[in-house]
Amino acid sequence: MAVEVKFEGMDELIKAVETLGQKGSRIENEALKEAGEYLAEEMKKEAPVRSGELRDSIKCSNVKTKQGQKYVEVGPDETTNWRAKFIEFGTVKMRANPFMSRAYEKNKEQVREIIAQKLREGLGL
Structure with missing residues (x-):
């Protein structure tokens, strides 16, 4: 005895899931970038200021991927990075x-909240 199962609308469902995957990736990138920008601004507030060069060099990188994990780098750029290590x-x-x-440490919970809120907004949750 064989059972025949036929799914209708699978093409539309697959397309919707693929679109959500692309949309989810874009939303994830936006959330990481926004949280990184927030942390960069907070880091500037903590940076010691003599000439202001170190403080002004603190930036958030674009979203990067390493071993399947997305991330942003926040901190001084290459011109002042060597000095920042000493400080x-x-x-x-x-x-x-x-x-x-x-x-x-002061802002890690706020960073997590920014990411979670951005993801919720982007996915309509």
Whole structure:
């Protein structure tokens, strides 16, 4: 005895799922970027200011993917990155001022909330 099952509308369903996948990826990118921009602004508030060069170099990268995981990098650009390491971790002659870690720790819950809210909005939840 054989049972024959016929699905109607599967082509439309598959197309809708594929569209949601593309839309979901775009929404995910927007959420990561917005959260990264927020963290960059908060990091600028924590950065020590002498000339302002370090503070002004803090940026959020575009969305990157590594081993299937999407992420953004937030921090000083290449021109001041070497100096930021000394400030963040200290040296033999200088006490550490972990402004990047401090900014992250103070704002990690808000960053998570920004990502969650953006995803909810984008997916209509």
